[in-house]
Each structure stands twice: as C-alpha cells, then as structure tokens.
Amino acid sequence: MRRMVLAALTALLAFGSTALAEKFPSRPITIVVPFAAGGPSDVMARILAERMKTTLGETLLVENVTGAGGSIGVGRALRSPPDGYTVSFGHLGTHVANGAVYKLGYDLVADLEPVALLPSNPMIIVSKNAVPAKTLAELIAWLKARPTPAAAGTAGAGSGSHIAGLYLENVTGTKLQYVPYRGTGPAMNDLVAGQIDLMVDQLSNSINQVRAGNIRGYAVTDTKRAASAPDIPTTDEAGLSGFHMTLWSGMWVPKGTPGDIVAKLNAATVDALNDPAVRKQLENLGLQMPPTDQLPPQALGAWQKAEIAKWWPMIKAANVKVD
Numbered sequence: 001m002r003r004m005v006l007a008a009l010t011a012l013l014a015f016g017s018t019a020l021a022e023k024f025p026s027r028p029i030t031i032v033v034p035f036a037a038g039g040p041s042d043v044m045a046r047i048l049a050e051r052m053k054t055t056l057g058e059t060l061l062v063e064n065v066t067g068a069g070g071s072i073g074v075g076r077a078l079r080s081p082p083d084g085y086t087v088s089f090g091h092l093g094t095h096v097a098n099g100a101v102y103k104l105g106y107d108l109v110a111d112l113e114p115v116a117l118l119p120s121n122p123m124i125i126v127s128k129n130a131v132p133a134k135t136l137a138e139l140i141a142w143l144k145a146r147p148t149p150a151a152a153g154t155a156g157a158g159s160g161s162h163i164a165g166l167y168l169e170n171v172t173g174t175k176l177q178y179v180p181y182r183g184t185g186p187a188m189n190d191l192v193a194g195q196i197d198l199m200v201d202q203l204s205n206s207i208n209q210v211r212a213g214n215i216r217g218y219a220v221t222d223t224k225r226a227a228s229a230p231d232i233p234t235t236d237e238a239g240l241s242g243f244h245m246t247l248w249s250g251m252w253v254p255k256g257t258p259g260d261i262v263a264k265l266n267a268a269t270v271d272a273l274n275d276p277a278v279r280k281q282l283e284n285l286g287l288q289m290p291p292t293d294q295l296p297p298q299a300l301g302a303w304q305k306a307e308i309a310k311w312w313p314m315i316k317a318a319n320v321k322v323d
C-alpha cells in the first residue's frame with residue numbers, strides 16, 4: 001500500500017512539474033543583474049533579454065540589485081521561488097570570487113542551478129588620460145614610484161574588476177587603493193572625469209571610451225589581441241607575460257527549479273546567442289561567444305566549479321577585508 005502511495009506521489013510531482021513547465025512562462029521573467037545600470041553586466045543582460053523575449057513569448061525585465069561586489073543581488077535571486085521567473089545574472093566575480101571574499105549565507109553551487117554560459121571577454125588595463133604613462137611598463141613604473149597607492153575603481157570587493165586588480169598587484173608587486181562603486185558603469189564615469197587613476201576593467205565596458213580617446217588603454221589580458229581593439233597590445237606583448245584573465249558571464253536559477261524550465265531558459269539563451277544581430281552587438285563590444293559544446297546547463301556548472309578551484313586560493317591569500 002505504502003509503495004503505491006509513493007508511486008502515486010512521484011507521478012503527481014512529475015506531472016505537476018511538467019504541467020508547470022508546459023505553461024512556462026505565463027508572465028514576465030526578472031533577470032537580477034547584481035551591478036548598476038550601464039555597466040558591462042547590465043548591457044549584456046539587456047541585449048540578451050530583448051532577444052530571449054522572442055523565444056519565450058514573455059518580457060524579461062532586468063532588475064539591478066547592487067552592493068557588496070554583486071553578492072546582494074545574487075542572494076536576492078537565489079532566495080526567490082524556484083519557478084523560473086527569477087534569473088541570477090553574474091560572472092567570475094559574483095558566482096566564484098564572492099565565495100572567497102564574503103561570508104555569503106548561501107552556497108554558490110549548492111543553492112543555484114546553472115542555466116547557460118554567456119559570452120566572455122578579456123580585461124583591459126586602462127587609466128585616466130592625465131596619468132603620465134604611455135606604455136604598460138611606464139604605468140607599472142609610475143605605480144611603483146608613487147608615494148601613495150593609485151586609486152583603482154572597482155565594482156566592489158569580489159567583483160571582476162577587483163579580482164583583476166588583486167591579480168595585477170600580485171604579478172607586478174604594486175599596491176592599489178580600491179575605490180568601490182555599484183558597478184563599473186559608474187566607475188567609468190569617474191575614470192573619464194579623472195576622479196580615479198585606473199581600472200582593470202572588462203574590455204566591453206572600456207572599449208568605446210578607449211576608441212573615443214577619453215581614457216588610455218594599455219593592454220588586454222589575453223594571449224591574442226582583441227578583434228575589436230587591434231591596436232591595443234596583449235599583456236604578453238606589453239611585457240607583463242602570463243597576466244591573462246577572461247571574465248566570463250552566466251545565468252543561474254534557484255536550486256530546485258524544474259529541469260524542463262531550466263531547459264526552456266537555456267534554449268532561449270542559445271537562440272539569442274545564435275542570433276546574428278545579437279552576436280554583432282556583443283562582438284562589437286569585444287565579447288567572445290561561448291563554444292557550442294559549452295552551452296548546455298551542466299557545462300556552466302562544471303566550469304563554475306573549475307573556476308572556484310582555480311581562483312579561490314589566490315583570492316583567499318590576498319586576505320581581502322570587507323567591512
């Protein structure tokens with residue numbers, strides 16, 4: 001008798017989640033971007049949301065929930081009902097580094113279901129135009145010669161720009177004074193205005209300002225030059241051999257979200273990434289599409305775990321103090 005009840009319950013649950021998925025989505029979906037509007041995360045999310053609406057038939061609303069290096073926004077998203085209507089947008093900083101910087105109160109792997117790996121881009125070392133350095137070697141010499149550390153803009157402790165700054169300090173023996181913002185969109189405004197000295201920023205966020213001559217670009221943290229910025233040398237060419245970093249993004253939903261719903265969100269994301277107009281927009285920002293074999297949800301899960309193993313030791317050794 002007990003066995004029959006269990007079998008009936010299992011069938012009911014399965015039917016229930018399938019029925020849920022069949023109706024999904026039946027109302028707008030929220031993508032929580034854990035950084036301020038106008039930054040690289042926000043820009044990518046909005047481009048994808050616009051095209052995903054075509055596949056899903058419902059609007060995807062981008063909500064900027066900022067603070068603490070993006071960890072507040074991730075927490076908000078993963079504590080939402082696991083029904084597919086709240087998506088957590090993030091990247092190497094928010095879904096890897098933050099776990100080594102903050103006592104999060106949640107688990108970046110156990111409390112999230114991966115949906116899809118998104119485009120990535122190298123970082124670029126940029127400064128305000130007033131910095132008296134024309135090459136990366138001159139910039140590093142200038143940083144070392146300063147009586148006080150230069151002001152480096154970030155999107156908060158544990159953000160991609162902060163991790164990249166720690167990495168730069170690590171390999172050059174320089175010291176930076178981090179200035180946290182709610183995203184590298186606002187940080188870029190201050191860099192252009194000369195209020196801060198430099199950033200190690202996502203290429204997609206800096207590229208238009210470098211092209212316009214509003215800030216100076218020194219090198220990209222990749223083994224090859226960016227197609228969208230062919231005149232900017234790589235860190236290897238600029239004398240900082242091996243200083244490579246790729247900031248990848250991704251989307252997740254709360255743990256327990258039915259697999260059929262995750263599959264629908266993944267399919268809509270893949271449609272967007274395969275759309276020629278979307279690819280053109282993203283590639284023009286210096287973003288590289290994820291390889292096709294990295295698009296299934298489980299590929300993001302495996303990648304996130306590998307990146308945690310790679311980055312946590314360096315971040316923990318940096319002993320980042322967060323107030």
Ligand code: MLT
Pocket residue numbers: 035036039040041042093154155159160161162182183184185202205
């Ligand atoms: C970061 O530095 O983590 C991101 O570039 C911040 C952002 O997307 O605004």
